[in-house]
Amino acid sequence: MVTKLFLLRPHSLPLFTLPSKFLFPKLPSLTKRFPILSLSFSTTTHPQFPDPDLSYGPSLHKGTKPPTPISDFTDQPIEQDEEENLIDEESFSRVFNIAALRVPAKDCFALESRLRGHLLNWPRVRNIGRVPGDEVEDDLAELLANNSNQSNEEEDQNGVVSLNRRVYGKSDGDGEPLSAVLYREKLAKTFDSRGYVNFRNLAKMSRPNQKKRRVTEEDNGGEGRKRNRKGEFSVLEVVEDEEEGEDLKGLLGDEFQGRKRWRGSTRLLLLDERYGDKGVEELPQAIQAVMKENASKSMGPAIELVRCRLTLLYDYWQMNEILEALLPEGMIVPSAFETVGHIAHLNLRDEHLPYRKFIAKVILDKNKPKIQTVVNKIDAIQNDYRTMQLEVLAGNHSLVTKVVENGLRFQVDLATVYWNSRLATERQRLLNSFTRNDVVCDVFSGVGPIAISAAKIVKRVYANDLNPHAVEYLQRNSGINKLDRKIKVFNMDGRRFISAMFASDKAKSITQVVMNLPKDAAEYLDAFRGILRDRSKDEEFSLPMIHVYGFSKAEDPEFDFHQRIRIALSEVAVDVEMRRVRLVAPGKWMLCASFILPKSVAFSKPVDV
Numbered sequence: 001m002v003t004k005l006f007l008l009r010p011h012s013l014p015l016f017t018l019p020s021k022f023l024f025p026k027l028p029s030l031t032k033r034f035p036i037l038s039l040s041f042s043t044t045t046h047p048q049f050p051d052p053d054l055s056y057g058p059s060l061h062k063g064t065k066p067p068t069p070i071s072d073f074t075d076q077p078i079e080q081d082e083e084e085n086l087i088d089e090e091s092f093s094r095v096f097n098i099a100a101l102r103v104p105a106k107d108c109f110a111l112e113s114r115l116r117g118h119l120l121n122w123p124r125v126r127n128i129g130r131v132p133g134d135e136v137e138d139d140l141a142e143l144l145a146n147n148s149n150q151s152n153e154e155e156d157q158n159g160v161v162s163l164n165r166r167v168y169g170k171s172d173g174d175g176e177p178l179s180a181v182l183y184r185e186k187l188a189k190t191f192d193s194r195g196y197v198n199f200r201n202l203a204k205m206s207r208p209n210q211k212k213r214r215v216t217e218e219d220n221g222g223e224g225r226k227r228n229r230k231g232e233f234s235v236l237e238v239v240e241d242e243e244e245g246e247d248l249k250g251l252l253g254d255e256f257q258g259r260k261r262w263r264g265s266t267r268l269l270l271l272d273e274r275y276g277d278k279g280v281e282e283l284p285q286a287i288q289a290v291m292k293e294n295a296s297k298s299m300g301p302a303i304e305l306v307r308c309r310l311t312l313l314y315d316y317w318q319m320n321e322i323l324e325a326l327l328p329e330g331m332i333v334p335s336a337f338e339t340v341g342h343i344a345h346l347n348l349r350d351e352h353l354p355y356r357k358f359i360a361k362v363i364l365d366k367n368k369p370k371i372q373t374v375v376n377k378i379d380a381i382q383n384d385y386r387t388m389q390l391e392v393l394a395g396n397h398s399l400v401t402k403v404v405e406n407g408l409r410f411q412v413d414l415a416t417v418y419w420n421s422r423l424a425t426e427r428q429r430l431l432n433s434f435t436r437n438d439v440v441c442d443v444f445s446g447v448g449p450i451a452i453s454a455a456k457i458v459k460r461v462y463a464n465d466l467n468p469h470a471v472e473y474l475q476r477n478s479g480i481n482k483l484d485r486k487i488k489v490f491n492m493d494g495r496r497f498i499s500a501m502f503a504s505d506k507a508k509s510i511t512q513v514v515m516n517l518p519k520d521a522a523e524y525l526d527a528f529r530g531i532l533r534d535r536s537k538d539e540e541f542s543l544p545m546i547h548v549y550g551f552s553k554a555e556d557p558e559f560d561f562h563q564r565i566r567i568a569l570s571e572v573a574v575d576v577e578m579r580r581v582r583l584v585a586p587g588k589w590m591l592c593a594s595f596i597l598p599k600s601v602a603f604s605k606p607v608d609v
């Protein structure tokens, strides 16, 4: 599978070069080789970035950096290794000031669809927000609502008494109100993490649905470096929540102090980014209408406008956004990679090589858990076994992986065998031409993507490869797919294999020969010359169809490849069906030629050399 995402940078951030001020030399052992790469933004919107009013949606160029690192909401240590520290994830946090309507939870879906056009419409950000304390059980809401005419203090106390009656049949102290401390203890025990909307101190003690990221203080030469927990990409906070001594004021609104307290669960409907700093009177008519309607209802709490802080974290941003910000201005962002099982396989340009570990880390972060290893191809494939020289850049170092193709499972070790997922379509096309009466010879079978898939369709398969590792995986894969009884495996040179097969009693049964070694396969066709010369020409023989692959850089690739086939067979009249498989490099085609082995070739005398 190929993921194609090569992007040109639309607008680049200020220069980020490795050895300069943008590096965080916090980890001595690491910095010798790869320093931490960080973004350097000011805490306000950068003036040289595109006007935020003109571009809609979140961007690393917009918003501000959090005044207090989000990682200060720390409570759990997380193990880190050097690779984890390569990128300063904190530097990708961006805060956006958003306005929201606090609405009763039960009405939020109806209001969401009514106000749809006015709500925040950012990728991956839900426009229904949850904050600590927005959940109150129905029973409790009812209980609290019954006391709505009483003073706060009285109400809270009566709430506890009623609750105790409900739980125990009577309250502690036989109906007498509890002391403030006991009262809070009781609530904490009884309500657990719910129901504290009415009890301000509990709000701080227990907060469900906390979206704040968990981080660790890493002992790093006395200087703590903090990390966020993976998978959480945003934090929503109501700004007023933080006001000293009024921790629930924002949560409950101005009405909290008066008669109309919130009774029950609430949700935040995040308004479009344009309304972040607007007052009620500046909001669109539709929103004002909803607020007025609600206010006119005597029983329910008022819908209120609240200010929120939405922090988008490293995990929020897409791979290309992070890479674009990390790499020097003007550099093409390398986000194209091929995948083989859990391995992302890059083919980086020279200019990317100094940044290869950072690029790999971002690709790993953004494609987990599917991608577990990121490798870069060091050199063009040159060896006989067509294996790649790979450098592991990030993740686990195992190059043994599993691939599923055409419903079959293949185990491959990219360090020792050939595999190319890009050929899956071509393999499928070839397989579609096989029938159950066919007997297939796969001369260069590798770990078996053609041979094993063919075995599902045809009568019998003879599969061969020169690489002993490929043969080992071929056997293993035949077993994994329960097709081993239909496949006979050989480990020899392709030319010898062709001779051996056609010299044996299997010769008559073979109907298809596959030769998928594009670099040289055409030259192996000479093995067919005189292959049946020892047999009588009168013998009943249906000659096999040969499918041979090749590369050509010629202006007329079909003609060029045909010529090579004719030369190898020493036969001019070869009726070939030719097709272009794919462009493997600029001006270089991979082709497949299919033809029936000419009788004149099969029965020819050996050519003296």
Ligand SMILES: C[S@@+](CC[C@H](N)C(=O)[O-])C[C@H]1O[C@@H](n2cnc3c(N)ncnc32)[C@H](O)[C@@H]1O
Pocket: 384, 385, 386, 418, 419, 420, 423, 443, 444, 445, 446, 447, 448, 449, 450, 464, 465, 466, 467, 470, 492, 493, 494, 495, 516, 517, 518
């Ligand atoms: C391009 S790969 C194709 C493998 C398989 N058909 C596939 O699609 O994955 C070519 C295979 O030919 C094998 N090979 C190279 N030279 C060979 C030779 N002289 N005889 C037999 N196999 C050879 C390599 O080990 C490699 O597995």
